[in-house]
Amino acid sequence: MKKIFLLMSLLFLLLLQSCTTKKQTLYMQDLDMYANSNLNYTSTKIQPNDILKVDIGDLNPLVAAPFNLNAGISNSQNSVEMMKLSGYLVTPTGNITLPVLNEITLTGLTPTEAELKIKERLIKEGYLVNPTVQVRVLNNKFTILGEVNSPGVIAFSEESISLLNAIGLAKDLTYWAIRNDVKLIREIDGKRLVYHIDLTTAGWMNNPHYRIRQNDVIVVTPNKLKVNSGGVIRDPIQLLGITASLLAVILLIVN
Missing domain, CATH: 3.30.1950.10 (wza like domain)
Structure with missing residues (x-):
């Protein structure tokens, strides 16, 4: 009985580790606080290779x-x-x-x-x-890498687009994406700038620097479970099935 209880406890802890909380998953959870905010635009500047x-x-x-x-x-x-x-x-x-x-x-x-x-x-x-x-x-484009459903180099015809537009063009972030630390890499006047953006809050929307410009690079980092799994387990349901199967085999051996 103690063995069964121990195995059930381990299963419960494993499932807790595999779960992503609502706070980590939802976009712009405080969006109402930023309603009716003034929009500020900054024009992009011409760069080498344009x-x-x-x-x-x-x-x-x-x-x-x-x-x-x-x-x-x-x-x-x-x-x-x-x-x-x-x-x-x-x-x-x-x-x-x-x-x-x-x-x-x-x-x-x-x-x-x-x-x-x-x-x-x-x-x-x-x-x-x-x-x-x-x-x-003519060659406006950005690169998006990491935990998105369609990574790659994506062209756009506007002078600049919003970060949400860019994520939409990449067909959204995956379940495994870390949403509170999306990295935006930009080169301006011979300098490389790195911005850290928290998509779980809407505060970043008031910063005109977070509009995507030509040659920007967006990097979306995978969460700890995805990194530890080495990309083998891609779905929480798959993880649950594997764990349940292992538990069943262990219980059969114990009994």
């Missing part, structure tokens, strides 16, 4: 044509991948080379600031009187 689409216009399209690298490409050929191949790649020193204007440094500028800089050069150097300039990053 691929830019730069369109320069004028009231007279023929005058602006020499400043556009892809002026001869028809709209039917303007797929995103084609635009990437023919776009302006920002060099490690932060420059692109525009037709006529030649080399211009754009790193550290937002797309809006880059537009203004190009426009000022066109006017100052006497090329165009009242030009229009549009700058857009």
Whole structure:
């Protein structure tokens, strides 16, 4: 009888260890506290290895044509991948080379600031009187690794997206994910920054730095049970079944 009691106690302790509490699992448990909060956005800045689409216009399209690298490409050929191949790649020193204007440094500028800089050069150097300039990053992407259902490199077309959008694109976190310490790695102005985000609270939503930008890396760490199991046991029901089977065999041997 004592042996049975001991085995049942061990089973109970094992099941307690395998359980993830509600507090560890649910997202943004204090969301109501942050309702009606003001939204703050920060524009992303151009970085080396960005691929830019730069369109320069004028009231007279023929005058602006020499400043556009892809002026001869028809709209039917303007797929995103084609635009990437023919776009302006920002060099490690932060420059692109525009037709006529030649080399211009754009790193550290937002797309809006880059537009203004190009426009000022066109006017100052006497090329165009009242030009229009549009700058857009074509290769926005982020990397998400660890305990998500669809890890990998994911592209997005917006200037930035929310962390929840990024997790949604990765098809949500797994059951085994540590939700109160999601790591966000970002490179800005030659520095690598690491943010630690607690998804069980909504407080992080008020920080504009936690919006996902191009080249961000999100790392979701597995919990202790997943690490200890070496990835062999992936489901609590599976763990319960294995434990129950072992207990049954031991009871048969004891009896």
